[in-house]
Structures are given as structure tokens and as C-alpha cells.
Amino acid sequence: DAGVTQSPTHLIKTRGQQVTLRCSPKSGHDTVSWYQQALGQGPQFIFQYYEEEERQRGNFPDRFSGHQFPNYSSELNVNALLLGDSALYLCASSLTPGVRIKNIQYFGAGTRLSVL
Amino acid sequence: DQQVKQNSPSLSVQEGRISILNCDYTNSMFDYFLWYKKYPAEGPTFLISISSIKDKNEDGRFTVFLNKSAKHLSLHIVPSQPGDSAVYFCAATPFTGGGNKLTFGTGTQLKVEL
Numbered sequence: 064d065a066g067v068t069q070s071p072t073h074l075i076k077t078r079g080q081q082v083t084l085r086c087s088p089k090s091g092h093d094t095v096s097w098y099q100q101a102l103g104q105g106p107q108f109i110f111q112y113y114e115e116e117e118r119q120r121g122n123f124p125d126r127f128s129g130h131q132f133p134n135y136s137s138e139l140n141v142n143a144l145l146l147g148d149s150a151l152y153l154c155a156s157s158l159t160p161g162v163r164i165k166n167i168q169y170f171g172a173g174t175r176l177s178v179l
Numbered sequence: 180d181q182q183v184k185q186n187s188p189s190l191s192v193q194e195g196r197i198s199i200l201n202c203d204y205t206n207s208m209f210d211y212f213l214w215y216k217k218y219p220a221e222g223p224t225f226l227i228s229i230s231s232i233k234d235k236n237e238d239g240r241f242t243v244f245l246n247k248s249a250k251h252l253s254l255h256i257v258p259s260q261p262g263d264s265a266v267y268f269c270a271a272t273p274f275t276g277g278g279n280k281l282t283f284g285t286g287t288q289l290k291v292e293l
Contacts, residue, residue, distance in 0.1 A: 067222070094278065096280070096281075098281075098283075103285070104285055104286075105183075105185075105268050105270075105283030105284050105285045105286055106223070106268070106281075106283045107283070108280045108281060108282070111279070111280065119279065119280050121280065153222055153223070155222075157278040158278060159278070160274065160278040160279045161274075161278070165228065166278030167213070167225045167228070167278070168225070168278060168281065169225065170215075170222030170223045170224070171222050172220065172221050172222045173222055
């Protein structure tokens with residue numbers, strides 16, 4: 064049973080460029096959340112997708128956008144990259160929120176983005 | 180505003196002893212709390228959780244205690260093993276179950292020494 068997979072593992076971009084990160088959820092999961100983890104910090108919630116729509120959003124600018132496909136996989140897009148966007152980007156998958164009492168988010172290994 | 184705080188960036192414990200990791204929160208709307216551990220080059224792995232209607236949850240060597248009046252939770256690991264050396268994150272959500280937006284602390288690096 065494959066867990067959450069993310070690609071690519073590492074990415075180097077320059078300021079002003081655009082980037083797309085990809086995530087495949089754990090088998091049986093239909094909900095995908097994205098988090099940004101800066102060095103020395105805990106993960107910060109960017110947004111969550113289910114039923115191909117953004118359902119919740121954290122305190123991130125519109126430069127951060129996403130998409131969910133019918134097979135539940137997801138993409139995170141970041142436009143006009145800034146130096147401060149350098150971080151580990153984590154994807155987590157879970158079941159539809161509210162479906163059950165215990166609904167744990169399972170994380171992928173992340174994509175390390177460096178903006179030069 | 181840091182709504183979930185882990186004030187100890189690091190903790191060193193001897194093998195076989197108890198490890199106690201602490202977490203404080205400020206948002207009284209938080210209803211469900213989780214602990215994740217993270218090894219280098221891996222994503223966070225779920226460890227244990229607790230609902231606000233309980234004050235203790237146990238799973239093998241891991242026990243989480245919740246003190247709602249103090250807005251404080253702790254993770255106890257007994258006995259500690261070298262393989263427990265990792266960064267531990269406390270997380271909270273206002274939604275029951277853990278499937279919604281999680282707010283994380285900054286983590287505590289646990290080192291279990293032989």
C-alpha cells in the first residue's frame with residue numbers, strides 16, 4: 064500500500080519564477096492538504112482540497128494556488144517566487160473531513176524548494 | 180501569533196528513562212491534539228492523538244496527557260529508546276478527528292543516548 068508520494072524531491076528556482084509541486088495521496092484517501100515548513104519551524108497550513116475544490120486556506124498570499132484532480136492527486140503552484148518561499152513543502156492526505164471521529168493526516172516526505 | 184508552543188527546542192534523555200515533551204496552546208477553540216515525529220529526510224509520522232473530552236490516551240510506550248484548564252499537553256515516552264531520537268511536533272485543530280487544518284508547534288528535538 065503506497066503512502067503519500069511527492070515529486071520532485073528537490074527543486075532549485077530563481078526569484079520571479081513559477082513552480083509546480085505534485086502529490087499523490089495514500090490509497091483510499093480523498094483529501095489533500097499542503098503545508099510549508101521553513102527551517103527551524105513547524106509546518107504551516109497552506110490549503111486543503113477535497114472534491115476538487117479548495118475548502119480551507121491558511122494565511123498565504125494568492126501567489127500560492129492549487130488544484131486537485133479526479134484521481135485525488137494534487138498540485139501546488141507558487142508564482143513570482145521570493146527568497147522567503149525557500150522551504151520544505153509537505154503534502155498530507157486524509158479522509159473526507161467530518162466523516163469519522165479519528166481522521167489522521169498522513170504526510171509525504173516533502174519537496175525541498177530553494178529559491179536563489 | 181504562535182497558537183501552539185513547544186518551548187523546549189531540544190531534550191536529551193538516557194535510554195530506558197522517561198522522556199517528557201511539553202506543549203502549550205492559546206486557542207480555546209482547539210478540540211483535537213496530535214503528536215507527530217519526524218526523522219530527517221522524511222515526512223512527519225503520526226504518533227498519538229487525544230480529543231478534548233479526554234485527559235489521557237495511551238498507546239504502548241506513548242501516553243499523551245491533556246490539561247484543558249492549563250491549555251497544556253505532554254507526551255510521555257517510557258522507556259525511551261535510541262530509535263525515538265527525532266523531532267517531535269505537537270499539533271492542534273478546532274475540528275474533531277484531525278483531518279482538517281492543523282496548527283503545529285515549532286518542535287522539540289529528542290535525543291536518546293545510550
